[in-house]
Amino acid sequence: MEMVFCDQDEKNRAHISKWLRLSIRMYGSFEKSLDELRSFSREVKIKDGFAEGKDLVVSVMSAMGEEQICALKDNGPK
Numbered sequence: 001m002e003m004v005f006c007d008q009d010e011k012n013r014a015h016i017s018k019w020l021r022l023s024i025r026m027y028g029s030f031e032k033s034l035d036e037l038r039s040f041s042r043e044v045k046i047k048d049g050f051a052e053g054k055d056l057v058v059s060v061m062s063a064m065g066e067e068q069i070c071a072l073k074d075n076g077p078k
Contacts (some may be wrong), residue, residue: 042069
């Protein structure tokens, strides 16, 4: 299960269960958080697509030692 929690006040983290606090990611800007959410969504689609036996084309950009999925194309079942 994934959750998106938007809050600018870090003090509110104290009201979240300890087990859940360990998974919270903080970002310096809203744009960065959206980029990470899009990336996560693409990764889930890729994993689900391969599990379903789909033929996927994944475009990955690599720069400065980091890789990021740029595009995903579903060519349907194999």
